Amino acid sequence: MGSVAKETTARSDDLELNKPEPEGWLGLLFMLPSIAFITGLFIIPLIMTIWMSFHNWPLLGRTKFVGLANYIELLGDSQLWHSLGFTLLYTGLVTAAIMMVAFPLALLVDRPLRLAGVFRTIYFMPVVIGFGAASTLWMWLLNPDSGVFAQILVGNGLVDKAPRPLESFWPALSIVILMVVWKTAGFTMVILLTGLQSIPGDVMEAAKIDGANALTRFRRITLPLMRNSFMLALVLNITSSMLAFDQFFIITQGGPENSTISAVFSIYLASFSSYRLGYGSAMSFALLVVLVAISSIQLTFMRQRPEES
Amino acid sequence: MARLQLKNVVKSYGIYEAVRGINLEIEDNEFVVFVGPSGCGKSTTLRMIAGLEHITAGEIVIGDQIVNRLGPGKRDIAMVFQNYALYPHMSVRENISFCLEQQKISKEEIQRRIVTAAETLHIGELLDRRPGQLSGGQRQRVAMGRAIVRNPKVFLFDEPLSNLDAKLRVQMRTEIKRLHQLLPTTTVYVTHDQVEAMTMADRVVVMNGGVIEQVGPPQELYHRPVSQFVAGFIGSPAMNFMPATLVSGGKGLLVQLEDGSSLPVPVARIELYERHVGKTVTFGIRPESISDRQERPGFAEIQAKIDLVEPLGPETMVYFAVGDRGLCACIDPESNPKPKSTMPLSFNMNQMHLFDPTTGRSLAMG
Structure with missing residues (x-):
């Protein structure tokens, strides 16, 4: 009996092993929602953008195929180059500012203190507000007549007259950067915090026993081991800064004297002020190429890491 | 090389006493194994010796110096961790030299010590690899290499073999013992495995509930246990x-x-x-x-x-x-x-x- 039972088990095991891999269509079925999502919201719009960029495409009226004319026009468009230069300047400044605020915050809340959790939540809170809403909120705060900032500064006698930062370039840019740091530093803090917390405790203890002081531990252990989190935070911050629109559209409205028009803002102006959708599409595609290039460089750098445990 | 003394050492976390006043003298070059079930306070004791945990009360003396207030880096100790705790972004060579660099030792001397340690532990061909490229046993050797290059007064081992497979564990057990014979140093070794305790120790310290149940050479613990706990813990299968x-x-x-x-x-x-x-x-x-x-x-x-x-x-x-x-x-x-x-x-x-x-x-x- 026993041997018969054993044989049966062995045979059913064989059957299990010989069973073909699950059908390919099953895998496809699982992937379908993602494929539909990416196709509908990314690939089709991308192809349409490229298609539109080869046309003279007014909002109303007949479209006309113009080949590479839009791209050639891009090369000589000084407003576009200015906006691209401005976007790069903004990206550099805001990314640096976010990192400088978020990293100390991450170090602060990475402590086994009961209050650390409360502060983590407080610092993260502005992240959940939309950019449009945050920009509008800051517009109110900045209002020279009724804004909170003006009242505090004038009320405390710190200034005689309510400041009007949006009337010149650097104060306007600084205000936008301040708002963006307030709104997004919490998110970067969380990314950096995960990096900090992924450093094994015993590695830090080993460094202590090896006689490394706090500064050496930070420089030689913490920073190198957080490299991936840093790179991720940089990629996300740079990408979103390169695509900045709401804050300039709402707070500075491109001013003063069109000096704070970002790349996406100029795409908006071309498409929905001048109604040149074809030209706007060409600008969008050019910006996509720039962004892919920047991200590829960053991601390549991120992958070029030696084997780590 | 030094004598290590624990004098009425207590460790409390709030109202919970993890270590309840232990007294122990470990002689120069002695190999002492702390053994006991989980939560008995053996690792906490080791971490207090290392300076990774503050002492609630009592005194720890290494050589002639009370080290209660000294940081881990100033106690002249070396520790091998359960998970090896190698620096993942550094090569084996850098892992080993890191502590020597902190002591501002000359490059020539560092190089000389690395070569000697690598020869002793047979890790010469691994020096330019990173920890992620090493097997468990090799990582363990590197962790020991990092410890021996320092010529510390005291070696501390915190369950160093528990992540290795059974065969490698037996092999590394022998190697640690051989290393101790080759480089006699005061050693405190923590394990929950009584076989490791029996095979490696000059003296075994059996801990239970934050106190020392018995201290003695392995054979004494086996033949003359002072309590039912020690009798049941030492020996496999149990009494x-x-x-x-x-x-x-x-x-x-x-x-x-x-x-x-x-x-x-x-x-x-x-x-x-x-x-x-x-x-x-x-x-x-x-x-x-x-x-x-x-x-x-x-x-x-x-x-x-x-x-x-x-x-x-x-x-x-x-x-x-x-x-x-x-x-x-x-x-x-x-x-x-x-x-x-x-x-x-x-x-x-x-x-x-x-x-x-x-x-x-x-x-x-x-």
């Missing part, structure tokens, strides 16, 4: 325990078991146990002290109904019951007993132990 009563009968003393059977106490032990006659005791006997060999002086025979047989090769474990207590015996594999059969088993009463059932203390200790 058998049965409730019994000590009665006088005939010319001597008898251990009367729950099922009514009586085992005579050897003459040599009568004096030791005499004053406990009439008391309820816990009778303890190791599986290896129960055999199927012919009766010899001091042996007491019972008829055992075998429940389960586990042949291990060089010996065979048999499980049987006395009353409702399950017992284990370690017998000659040649006997080839069958489950459900009855066989005579002899208790070597020269190796018997009696414990106070309330305090758990050995009655042989007085």
Whole structure:
């Protein structure tokens, strides 16, 4: 009996092993929602953008195929180059500012203190507000007549007259950067915090026993081991800064004297002020190429890491 | 190389006392193993010696210096961690040299020490690899390399073999022991594995519930445990325990078991146990002290109904019951007993132990 039972088990095991891999269509079925999502919201719009960029495409009226004319026009468009230069300047400044605020915050809340959790939540809170809403909120705060900032500064006698930062370039840019740091530093803090917390405790203890002081531990252990989190935070911050629109559209409205028009803002102006959708599409595609290039460089750098445990 | 002293060391977390006032002197170059179940305070004690945990009360002295207030980097100790704790972004060479760089040792000297350590631990060909490219055993060697290049006063090992597979564990156990013979250094080694404790230690410290139960050479702990806890913890398979009563009968003393059977106490032990006659005791006997060999002086025979047989090769474990207590015996594999059969088993009463059932203390200790 026993041997018969054993044989049966062995045979059913064989059957299990010989069973073909699950059908390919099953895998496809699982992937379908993602494929539909990416196709509908990314690939089709991308192809349409490229298609539109080869046309003279007014909002109303007949479209006309113009080949590479839009791209050639891009090369000589000084407003576009200015906006691209401005976007790069903004990206550099805001990314640096976010990192400088978020990293100390991450170090602060990475402590086994009961209050650390409360502060983590407080610092993260502005992240959940939309950019449009945050920009509008800051517009109110900045209002020279009724804004909170003006009242505090004038009320405390710190200034005689309510400041009007949006009337010149650097104060306007600084205000936008301040708002963006307030709104997004919490998110970067969380990314950096995960990096900090992924450093094994015993590695830090080993460094202590090896006689490394706090500064050496930070420089030689913490920073190198957080490299991936840093790179991720940089990629996300740079990408979103390169695509900045709401804050300039709402707070500075491109001013003063069109000096704070970002790349996406100029795409908006071309498409929905001048109604040149074809030209706007060409600008969008050019910006996509720039962004892919920047991200590829960053991601390549991120992958070029030696084997780590 | 230094003497290490723990003087009434206490560690509390709020109202919970993890270590409850331990006293211990570890001699220069001695290899001491702390062993005990999880939560007994052995790792906390080691971490206090390392300076990774503050001491609530007491004193830790390394050499002639009280180190209570010294940071881990200033105690001149080296530690091997359970998960090796190698710096993942550094090569093996950098891992080993990191501590020497902190001591501002010259590059030539660092290089010389790395080469010596690499030769000692056979890791010369791994020096330019990173920890992620090494196997568990190799990482363990690198962790030890990082420790030995410093020539520390004290080596600390925190369960260093628990992440290795069984075969590698035995191999590394031997290597650590050999390394200690080659480079005699005061060593404190923490493990929950009593086999590691028995095989490696000059002296074993058995801890339980934040206190030291017994300190002594492995053989002393095995043969003369001071408590039922030590008797049960040291030795594998664990000692058998049965409730019994000590009665006088005939010319001597008898251990009367729950099922009514009586085992005579050897003459040599009568004096030791005499004053406990009439008391309820816990009778303890190791599986290896129960055999199927012919009766010899001091042996007491019972008829055992075998429940389960586990042949291990060089010996065979048999499980049987006395009353409702399950017992284990370690017998000659040649006997080839069958489950459900009855066989005579002899208790070597020269190796018997009696414990106070309330305090758990050995009655042989007085």
